Amino acid sequence: MAGNSDSPVRPKRVTAQMVADLAGVSRSAVSRALNGGGYVDAQKREQIVKAAAELGYQPNALAATLQGGASRLVAVVAGDIRNLHDSNFVFRLCEGLNRQGFWPLVITGTQTASGITVEDALRFPLDAIVVRGGSMTEALVDRCGKLNIPMICYGRSIENAKADAVCCENAAGTRKATELLLAKGRKKFGFISGPQGFFSSDQRRRGLIETLDQAGLSLSFEHPGDFTVDGGFAAAQAMIASGETIDALICANDASAIGALGALRSCNIDVPSQMSVIGFDDAEMARWPMFALTTVQNPIDLMVETILDLIQRRITAPERPAKTVTVMPEILLRETH
Amino acid sequence: MAGNSDSPVRPKRVTAQMVADLAGVSRSAVSRALNGGGYVDAQKREQIVKAAAELGYQPNALAATLQGGASRLVAVVAGDIRNLHDSNFVFRLCEGLNRQGFWPLVITGTQTASGITVEDALRFPLDAIVVRGGSMTEALVDRCGKLNIPMICYGRSIENAKADAVCCENAAGTRKATELLLAKGRKKFGFISGPQGFFSSDQRRRGLIETLDQAGLSLSFEHPGDFTVDGGFAAAQAMIASGETIDALICANDASAIGALGALRSCNIDVPSQMSVIGFDDAEMARWPMFALTTVQNPIDLMVETILDLIQRRITAPERPAKTVTVMPEILLRETH
DNA sequence: CACGAATGTGCACACGTGTTCACATAGACT
DNA sequence: AGTCTATGTGAACACGTGTGCACATTCGTG
Structure with missing residues (x-):
């Protein structure tokens, strides 16, 4: 773990013992007064509540967790995120977890750039860990299994009895998109992919290629787009400069498509009449x-x-068999096809 | 704290004692072997490392923190966020915290909608808490002061000896924007605000109003925009429908401005020749x-x-006077003015 | 041989919390 | 008077960890 520095000693946090001293009772009375359970004289309860407020006492969640209480901590392993949609997803996931009374511990970046690692996160007694597909490894699944930490993978399906997963059928999605454009009579297909090696991008490409194969066609143009608007813009510019007359452009994500729209419009290529x-x-x-x-x-x-549901189910029945929820994507028809 | 449910007992996490039992040594030896410090026989060290790997042992960070070690937990109180820029900000802040070896605990939403509260977060022995201006209260500053939790407020300046702050001069920013457009000869100003009661929106509006006052002008049109693209689009449509001939539109945030651009373009109003x-x-x-x-x-x-810097400074010198860092905004000239 | 330093070991302590339970008292009932 | 129940209290325990320190052994030096 990076980041350990020689910090000066910080003033001590208020403890239950301090409250007990101020109220003239035992620490046990403080616990009973603030949490219920057992019995406490009404007058003493008032004194305790007053002393706690005066000192600003707040029970230490970590110490309480040691007692066997659930921590409600959930690690959210987001990994390397490059566009607004994906960062928004993490935020919305945090919102959902908060709604369910969980505390999301967010872990970003790649191993080399980060001051912390996913493995370091396993030091916390997590109630669950949610990992983005691109950051998932078999070693991590193994470690969480040994630590009895429920794991949910999103954006990828995995064949492992120790982890639940939720993902959309990436290839099926691009298959449907390709079929839609084939049905419109499109013949010259282009594809703007995500960053090299990104799982979802590879799968979305696969769906496109296979569908074209089955129609006896092949990809006429391909360029990586980095999953960003800028990347999509540049890829579309490269496509235009290539001289290929593409009439159907499928992009691995919306940011790339938006960048491509920008480039096409700046070259007066009308969407969708000239290119879908x-x-x-x-x-x-x-x-x-x-x-x-x-x-x-x-x-x-x-x-x-779906992630929240999987977490709840796993907590409710820890020995339940692993489950993969597959979301079959549908095409949302707007104006660019 | 919401979310407590009667969960089945979860298998016990691997402890240092289990490793010690498997390796045939004391728990103290396990700690020394895995952390360094003291002395351990080399052969026994090997046995301990092997046993730990076999059992998947990971020290419990919470128990270790009780020892007085820093938790490295930082609460990030984001509050009610409605657009991609602001959710991206939270994500980038988490990235920055991770880089510095911190664990961001993300807290979203408003009090009523959330299963957790900011106050609940104070049960954790946080190394710091970062609070978005809109979620900042004097009561919270007071509580953190009593618990000796360093607090940093972003997006708002606060007059409190117990909290550091970083914010940009919202009013100065819209002042500059207004002055720029006045200098271009614009006379009829419109403003698309954020949601009602949002601090930053109110301040940005103030800068605009004051600058117009000083020029002997007044606002010709105003509409709330919800800080979203959709909100900006609708507000601009309302502006167009109002019949006011606005030649200068200032928006409380970029999402609103982008929505307004969309509406203006769909009505063939050329930006910036007809409207800045x-x-x-x-x-x-x-x-x-x-x-x-x-x-x-x-x-x-x-x-x-800046937030990371303030955290580091506060940890290094806990008794240092509170500091407010003000970022003086500059106009970034692109093509819409 | 005596002394000091280095190596090695495990017991015991502390951290802050929730909870059990032995003990004490009072009141109600037989 | 004896028994049972309700109310009330605080000592002690456990949770999992890092670490101080007493004790033991070995090695090197004078």
């Missing part, structure tokens, strides 16, 4: 009026609620 | 090529680094 554009995720930006992007749905709310 | 539009925050969307929004800078990176 479809994104993926139904990010918030996709529905902004100036984009009205046709996209493959992968709705944040549904994913979050 | 200026946003606030320099959100990521502002620099997307299809917007190229002129905006008042309030950069995420600088705010995050």
